[in-house]
Amino acid sequence: MVFSMTGYGRAEQTVHGRDIAVEIKSVNARYFEYSSRMPRAYAWVDDRLKKRLSAAISRGKTELSLIVTDVGAAGTVISVNEELARGYLDALRGLSASLGVEDDVTTGTLTRFSDIFTVARAGMDEEQVFADIAAVADGAIAAFVKMRGAEGEKLAEDVLARLDAVERMVGEVERLSEGRVQAYTERLYEKLKTLLQDRSVDDARVLTEAAVFADKTAVDEETVRLRSHLKQYREILAGGGPVGRKLDFLTQELNRETNTIGSKTQDLAVTRLVVEMKAEIEKIREQIQNIE
DSSP states (O other), rough: BBBBBBBBEEEEEEEEEEEEEEEEEEEOOOOOEEEEOOGGGGGGGGHHHHHHHTTTSSSSEEEEEEEEESSOOOEEEEEEOOOHHHHHHHHHHHHHHHHOOOOOHHHHHHHTOOGGEEEEETTTHHHHHHHHHOOOOOOHHHHHHHHHHHHHHHHHHHHHHHHHHHHHHHHHHHHHHHTTTHHHHHHHHHHOOOOHHHOOOOHHHHHHHHHHHHHHHHHHHHHHHHHHHHHHHHHHHHOOOOOHHHHHHHHHHHHHHHHHHHHHHHOOOHHHHHHHHHHOOOOOOOOTTBBB
């Protein structure tokens, strides 16, 4: 299954006297980017939740929100790091003295330095608490991944339809290119006959010119590579998993071969096809920017 980088999941449950809610959402990003919002008293679970989430996805700018409300658990214990608070106090008073400004430091001033406080739950069994939070988080992750999968399948269906359109146009380019050398040879021969009038046309010279023309305008290699890239594209999509980076590279290759055909062709019909192919490839590129 192919996954989108956009998703949302939420789960909530009351466990051991705590209402626990976990919400996860993500948008496109080149790599896995993580941020979180949670109560200070439960900040210690953040790194473990990040590891749990990163095991489920590989790309996306992801935000996890944790809400824990005590409904029957023990009370909160707040402790103060007095040594650190005293250090802030001394530093502020020293700053007042050196700048010659009023020393108006109060206890309220020191409360702005949140790192002097430690918030904990009395009698908290951290392993049990984390197990409860992890159980809810796993539910949110499952919902989150499910949504990313549903979105990813829609993206894959659209990309596959566009790949089919590109392949049809490649076939049309091949068809239009088949007789171009013969047509050029005939036009050149007729033109020389008109110019030379009664004199004979040098067939060898005509064939040489036709060979040069064929070499400059041949697109066989490009169409073969395009078909190969299209096949690889489908195989990668069928394989599923984190495929966005691989598809991004192949999309560049599709674009490169199409541009080469455009630079070689002297046929208006082929030029129009090239424009249409580039439009489809650009739409494919836009879609895979959303794929993990």
